Amino acid sequence: xxxxFGYRLKVVREEKNLKREDVAKKIGTSAAIIxxxxxxxxxxxxxxxxxxxxxxxVSLDYLVGDTSVLLKDKKMLYRIELLHKINPAYKDxxxxxxxxxxxDAQNNTLQDKLx
Numbered sequence: 001x002x003x004x005f006g007y008r009l010k011v012v013r014e015e016k017n018l019k020r021e022d023v024a025k026k027i028g029t030s031a032a033i034i035x036x037x038x039x040x041x042x043x044x045x046x047x048x049x050x051x052x053x054x055x056x057x058v059s060l061d062y063l064v065g066d067t068s069v070l071l072k073d074k075k076m077l078y079r080i081e082l083l084h085k086i087n088p089a090y091k092d093x094x095x096x097x098x099x100x101x102x103x104d105a106q107n108n109t110l111q112d113k114l115x
Contacts, residue, residue: 005049006040008063012056013038026055 013023013034020031020038027048036042037052044052053060057074083091 004040005064006038008065009052010038012058016056023052023055027051
């Protein structure tokens with residue numbers, strides 16, 4: 001997967017069936033500017049990039065290529081944000097339980113495929 005901002009902006013916009021005009025309207029700019037961002041002719045300021053990420057309901061990390069994980073599920077994103085805010089001791093326990101449950105789910109999925 002290409003990791004440049006313009007490419008990811010265009011892919012996410014198209015996946016959401018949005019026109020450049022739609023994104024531009026949400027962030028208060030023009031469709032021409034969105035097109036320039038998509039073609040990497042211009043680089044948005046960090047504030048504009050954050051606004052674009054919010055408008056497209058993706059993380060800024062995803063748009064700038066720092067992660068390949070595209071969080072589309074707002075509930076999951078909310079939970080991750082909560083996890084970052086809690087006491088580290090609780091966080092470790094929660095992550096341990098999550099790891100156990102994920103491993104169990106993976107094993108069950110694998111068993112289902114083999115059956």
